[in-house]
Amino acid sequence: MTPEAKELLRIRDLSVIFTTRERTVRAVDSVSFDVRPGEVVGLVGESGCGKSVTSLSILGLHEQPAGRMTGSIRLGERELVGASPSALREVRGNRVSMIFQDPLTSLNPYLRVEEQLAEVLELHLNLRGPAARARMLEILSQVGIAGEERLRAYPHQLSGGMRQRICIAMALLCSPELLIADEPTTMLDVTIQAQILELLRSIRKQRNMSILFITHDLGVVSEICDRVIVMYAGRIVEQARTAELLHSPLHPYTEALLRSTPRVDLPGGGSLHPIGGLPPRLSAAKLQECAFVPRCPRAREGCKNGEPALTSAGGERLRRCIVPVAEMVAGR
Amino acid sequence: MIELLVLVFGVLLLGATAWCPPRVTRVLGALLFGFALGVVLRFALGVTIALVCALLASLLTFRYFPLLVLRRVLFLVPALVLLIYATTLLMYRAPGNPFANERATTPQVEAALRAQYGVPTSASAFFSVYMRRLLVEGTLGPSIKVQGRTVEELIGPAFPVSVALGSLSLLLSVSLGLGLGIVAGLRRNTAVDHLSMLLALVGVSLPNFVLGSAAMIVFSLWFGWLPVAGWGSLRHVVMPAIALSLPNAAIIARLARSGMIEVLQQDYIRTARAKGLPESWVVVRHALRGTLMPVVSFLGPAAAATMTGSFVVEVLFAVPGMGQWFVKGAINRDYSVVLGTAIVYFGLVILFNLIVDLAYAWLDPRLRSSGASP
Amino acid sequence: MTRSPFQLAMQRLLRNRVAIVGGLLLALIAFGCVLVPVLFDLDPNLTQPALRNQPPSARFLFGTDGLGRDLVARVLVGGRTSLLVGLAATAVSVLVGVAYGSIAGFYGGKIDEAMMRLVDFMYGLPYMFLVILIMLMFSETARGDMLPVFLALGLVQWLTMARIVRGQVLALRRQEFVLAAELLGVSDARLLIRHVLPNVLGVIMVYATLMVPSVIILESFLSFLGLGVALSWGQLVSDGIAVINPIRSYWWILLWPSSFLGVTLISLNFLGDGLRDALDPKGRT
Numbered sequence: 001m002t003p004e005a006k007e008l009l010r011i012r013d014l015s016v017i018f019t020t021r022e023r024t025v026r027a028v029d030s031v032s033f034d035v036r037p038g039e040v041v042g043l044v045g046e047s048g049c050g051k052s053v054t055s056l057s058i059l060g061l062h063e064q065p066a067g068r069m070t071g072s073i074r075l076g077e078r079e080l081v082g083a084s085p086s087a088l089r090e091v092r093g094n095r096v097s098m099i100f101q102d103p104l105t106s107l108n109p110y111l112r113v114e115e116q117l118a119e120v121l122e123l124h125l126n127l128r129g130p131a132a133r134a135r136m137l138e139i140l141s142q143v144g145i146a147g148e149e150r151l152r153a154y155p156h157q158l159s160g161g162m163r164q165r166i167c168i169a170m171a172l173l174c175s176p177e178l179l180i181a182d183e184p185t186t187m188l189d190v191t192i193q194a195q196i197l198e199l200l201r202s203i204r205k206q207r208n209m210s211i212l213f214i215t216h217d218l219g220v221v222s223e224i225c226d227r228v229i230v231m232y233a234g235r236i237v238e239q240a241r242t243a244e245l246l247h248s249p250l251h252p253y254t255e256a257l258l259r260s261t262p263r264v265d266l267p268g269g270g271s272l273h274p275i276g277g278l279p280p281r282l283s284a285a286k287l288q289e290c291a292f293v294p295r296c297p298r299a300r301e302g303c304k305n306g307e308p309a310l311t312s313a314g315g316e317r318l319r320r321c322i323v324p325v326a327e328m329v330a331g332r
Numbered sequence: 333m334i335e336l337l338v339l340v341f342g343v344l345l346l347g348a349t350a351w352c353p354p355r356v357t358r359v360l361g362a363l364l365f366g367f368a369l370g371v372v373l374r375f376a377l378g379v380t381i382a383l384v385c386a387l388l389a390s391l392l393t394f395r396y397f398p399l400l401v402l403r404r405v406l407f408l409v410p411a412l413v414l415l416i417y418a419t420t421l422l423m424y425r426a427p428g429n430p431f432a433n434e435r436a437t438t439p440q441v442e443a444a445l446r447a448q449y450g451v452p453t454s455a456s457a458f459f460s461v462y463m464r465r466l467l468v469e470g471t472l473g474p475s476i477k478v479q480g481r482t483v484e485e486l487i488g489p490a491f492p493v494s495v496a497l498g499s500l501s502l503l504l505s506v507s508l509g510l511g512l513g514i515v516a517g518l519r520r521n522t523a524v525d526h527l528s529m530l531l532a533l534v535g536v537s538l539p540n541f542v543l544g545s546a547a548m549i550v551f552s553l554w555f556g557w558l559p560v561a562g563w564g565s566l567r568h569v570v571m572p573a574i575a576l577s578l579p580n581a582a583i584i585a586r587l588a589r590s591g592m593i594e595v596l597q598q599d600y601i602r603t604a605r606a607k608g609l610p611e612s613w614v615v616v617r618h619a620l621r622g623t624l625m626p627v628v629s630f631l632g633p634a635a636a637a638t639m640t641g642s643f644v645v646e647v648l649f650a651v652p653g654m655g656q657w658f659v660k661g662a663i664n665r666d667y668s669v670v671l672g673t674a675i676v677y678f679g680l681v682i683l684f685n686l687i688v689d690l691a692y693a694w695l696d697p698r699l700r701s702s703g704a705s706p
Numbered sequence: 707m708t709r710s711p712f713q714l715a716m717q718r719l720l721r722n723r724v725a726i727v728g729g730l731l732l733a734l735i736a737f738g739c740v741l742v743p744v745l746f747d748l749d750p751n752l753t754q755p756a757l758r759n760q761p762p763s764a765r766f767l768f769g770t771d772g773l774g775r776d777l778v779a780r781v782l783v784g785g786r787t788s789l790l791v792g793l794a795a796t797a798v799s800v801l802v803g804v805a806y807g808s809i810a811g812f813y814g815g816k817i818d819e820a821m822m823r824l825v826d827f828m829y830g831l832p833y834m835f836l837v838i839l840i841m842l843m844f845s846e847t848a849r850g851d852m853l854p855v856f857l858a859l860g861l862v863q864w865l866t867m868a869r870i871v872r873g874q875v876l877a878l879r880r881q882e883f884v885l886a887a888e889l890l891g892v893s894d895a896r897l898l899i900r901h902v903l904p905n906v907l908g909v910i911m912v913y914a915t916l917m918v919p920s921v922i923i924l925e926s927f928l929s930f931l932g933l934g935v936a937l938s939w940g941q942l943v944s945d946g947i948a949v950i951n952p953i954r955s956y957w958w959i960l961l962w963p964s965s966f967l968g969v970t971l972i973s974l975n976f977l978g979d980g981l982r983d984a985l986d987p988k989g990r991t
Contacts, residue, residue: 059606061602061605061606063597063602088608089608089609089610090608091608092605092606092607092608093606093607093608093609094608097606097607098606100599100602100603100606102599105598105599105600106599106600106602106603107600107603108600108603108604108618108621109600109696109697109698110621110622110695110696110697111617111618111621119607119609119613119617120607120608123607123608123609123610123613124608154697154698156697156698167603170607346824346827347820347821347823347824348820349823350819350820350823350824351820404827407823407827408827411827411831415831415836418836419836419839422836422839422840423839533972533975533976533979534972536919536975537919537968537971537972537974537975538967538968538971538972539923539926539927539930539940539943539967539971541926541927541930541943541944541947542943542964542967542968545943545946545947545950545960545964546964548947548950549950549957549960553950553952553955632829633829636831636832636833636834639832639834639835640832640834640835640924640927641927643838643927643931644927644930644931647930647931648947658838659842659931662838662839662842663842670839674835674839677832677835678831678832678835681831681832682831685831
């Protein structure tokens with residue numbers, strides 16, 4: 001993955017605004033980032049920070065009534081914002097696939113596994129009958145599910161881990177270039193979580209597939225992501241390679257996130273350091289100050305003079321904070 | 333009142349079937365199903381063939397029916413017997429008896445008549461005579477008022493008429509209701525939606541005889557397209573069937589609409605779209621199943637409602653169905669006719685409920701293995 | 707300034723114009739049926755053969771029927787029966803259904819399971835059949851005696867109410883305020899009546915309002931078939947249909963009772979729907 005490699009997914013100034021009768025919410029505010037071929041990018045933040053909305057925007061999967069999207073999402077040569085429904089449908093499940101948080105509700109309880117897999121093959125690859133079956137079995141074995149009985153099963157007859165594997169298999173059927181994974185391990189217990197992460201790692205390696213991994217769990221990030229983007233209140237606040245971010249965060253929010261992770265390695269588990277306060281309500285108005293100010297331990301006068309811009313911190317690192325780098329690194 | 337106590341005891345016993353263990357339920361349910369089937373088939377096919385079919389049916393249902401359905405059979409077959417008993421009690425409680433209006437009713441004549449027709453003075457005695465006649469001799473008994481005819485001869489020709497009217501109207505209800513409801517659910521909060529739901533509201537608010545008489549006036553008297561009343565051709569069937577179907581259609585439309593709206597919010601619909609499926613596939617292959625569930629649940633009560641409504645519609649449009657025999661029988665205190673029609677009606681509704689249960693289990697694979705009720 | 711859930715619901719209801727119209731129409735009809743015959747001294751049974759089958763006029767606003775009876779009187783007085791039966795039978799349904807459902811929901815477990823199994827199984831059975839039978843059998847002696855009608859019709863509908871109440875009580879039973887009261891030693895009966903049921907009242911009102919039209923329709927079936935105990939709209943519609951013929955159309959005999967019946971039922975449904983939307987806009991019940 002050289003820096004000059006052409007990016008697979010290019011998002012520029014993406015904003016998503018939802019309008020209801022009571023209020024207008026700017027769920028995503030001018031978000032820009034890239035995903036390169038074969039790269040695993042993590043999208044991290046608290047609930048409500050806009051990471052899920054961002055990921056849903058790529059395939060245009062917002063719940064109706066949909067939010068208004070402005071900006072640009074480019075997949076290779078193709079522009080996805082404002083694309084026609086049929087153009088989007090051609091991309092979905094085909095060049096870009098998505099898996100979700102709850103594998104039980106994400107699968108149709110009334111249909112057998114093979115029926116749900118078959119329709120993807122029929123639609124995108126024009127495969128039916130024995131050829132389709134062969135492909136299904138091939139992919140299933142790649143995700144670690146053996147046996148034809150699984151194909152005839154209904155989702156409720158399978159365990160949680162198996163269901164997520166099925167969802168992953170379904171996403172891989174057409175060999176997509178990008179897999180969007182929206183908190184795929186959150187609903188699973190820890191041992192299964194590890195298996196699924198291992199599975200995703202091996203698939204990435206085999207196919208040189210990119211993954212956009214959305215999560216709130218920094219532990220998971222450390223296991224699988226090459227690069228991490230931290231979001232807060234609908235905007236990007238920091239971006240860095242995983243190791244750099246975890247060892248040397250350059251934004252107070254990232255610091256606080258790291259600090260709040262429960263530690264099993266400290267005696268007694270260490271004490272818990274939650275981030276005080278609540279995330280802000282996202283109105284459509286422009287912010288007058290940095291979004292994190294009310295909860296920021298490093299806040300100072302300058303922070304209230306309008307929202308800081310996203311600045312470079314060397315290499316590909318970006319940060320949205322006016323606190324000097326030296327000061328952030330000093331205390332460690 | 334011993335008879336009332338027997339009735340109460342029967343109801344409690346029915347309730348107790350809830351605690352019946354699965355194995356026992358399966359065996360008893362299958363046996364009862366075969367038995368009931370045998371009794372019915374006997375009228376059409378004779379004793380031996382009916383017996384063979386009954387045995388076959390028992391075996392097949394034991395093997396293949398979902399536990400849920402067999403549980404219901406275990407409840408419904410005894411319930412049917414209990415209902416017949418209750419009907420008998422009711423009839424005997426009412427003032428008057430079949431022989432009170434005869435001209436020469438001295439006690440001896442009455443006693444002789446009673447013996448001839450098998451109508452003892454007590455309800456329970458009549459019940460046992462009736463059941464024995466039904467199960468052993470395979471007949472619904474002689475009609476007390478219509479000389480020389482058995483009940484099955486009387487209601488035989490009327491039976492297919494009522495069944496035809498009822499099933500056609502249910503079919504109409506489901507098609508109209510589903511069609512309207514699904515479209516309304518897909519086009520939520522648009523003009524189509526509001527209009528459909530307004531139509532549904534009107535359909536559920538007007539009794540079928542009001543709608544029927546309006547239709548009669550408009551289509552028969554003003555336009556002359558359809559015959560006013562009677563039976564015999566396709567054109568006779570149209571208005572009664574539609575009048576009977578509209579209230580149920582309205583309710584089904586509302587159920588289908590809310591079902592569709594709820595299903596469309598499910599995660600698996602999002603997954604279907606994420607796979608790139610065209611909207612038609614999403615609706616037909618994924619959303620439809622879930623939408624049908626509340627509608628299918630309603631079909632049981634819908635059948636009962638259709639049956640109730642059919643009395644009125646048959647009177648309004650002069651359709652020669654079973655309703656007239658029931659009413660005549662009750663007025664004339666012709667006990668056998670009343671019981672005969674009651675058994676047929678109850679049996680039809682119960683049969684329909686069982687079919688609905690089977691359909692429900694088939695639609696939702698999660699119910700097939702367990703014995704849980706939906 | 708916070709408002710109670712009741713006040714919020716009332717606000718939502720008052721914003722629902724369709725429901726308000728329904729409520730007003732209903733009030734109008736009720737007023738008409740109950741008070742107008744008294745105020746104007748109208749007699750539904752006064753036969754005046756010389757004036758039979760008269761179309762609507764200044765003297766007879768709704769016209770007269772085959773026996774020369776004033777249709778205004780007949781429709782309004784008939785309305786009393788229909789409305790009364792609707793209310794009374796629904797009351798029976800509500801009482802039985804709430805009692806049954808709250809006991810099942812409150813105690814839960816095996817008791818609930820057995821009670822609800824019974825309800826589930828009884829759901830598809832045709833009670834109306836038995837009701838018709840009762841009416842047929844007792845129609846001679848029962849003239850004027852409405853109690854059996856109320857009871858019989860009420861018992862047709864209680865299953866739905868029982869199910870709904872049971873669901874609500876079951877959910878509320880586990881709420882903290884109930885468990886807190888229980889820990890304080892409040893008796894079961896008091897818990898149910900003073901703590902749980904007041905929160906279910908809203909739902910009960912909604913479904914009671916929606917049940918009244920069903921009962922009125924059932925009663926109209928009975929009187930249409932000639933089994934009614936007193937003059938009611940169903941019988942008047944039957945009278946109207948009986949005189950339909952291609953030559954002379956006495957449309958007014960059919961129109962007025964049909965319209966009153968229709969408008970009453972539609973208004974009840976609008977009101978019931980409005981109540982349901984007001985109480986639970988997200989449709990969670």
